[in-house]
Amino acid sequence: MQKSVKRPSFSPRKCTACWKCVEACPQHAIRKVGFLWHKHAMITYRNCIGCNICVKTCPQGCFKNDNK
Numbered sequence: 001m002q003k004s005v006k007r008p009s010f011s012p013r014k015c016t017a018c019w020k021c022v023e024a025c026p027q028h029a030i031r032k033v034g035f036l037w038h039k040h041a042m043i044t045y046r047n048c049i050g051c052n053i054c055v056k057t058c059p060q061g062c063f064k065n066d067n068k
Helices: 020-024 053-057
Strands: 030-035 038-043
Touching: 020 030, 020 053
Parallel strands: none
Antiparallel strands: 030 038
16 A cells, blocks of 8 residues: 655746746756746655655745645
């Protein structure tokens, strides 16, 4: 039986494209998204292991651990 992973929620509207979360993610589950004037991070939940490093790293609070 596989253990359920408690993944953080993500709000791209708060993202300022500093890319700190992209660099910090050990699973490379967060990637850069950029369209001319609109840039933000995006999380791929199937790759996320729930380590919550992104929650601790993001200066804008885009990631939240609602699974407490």
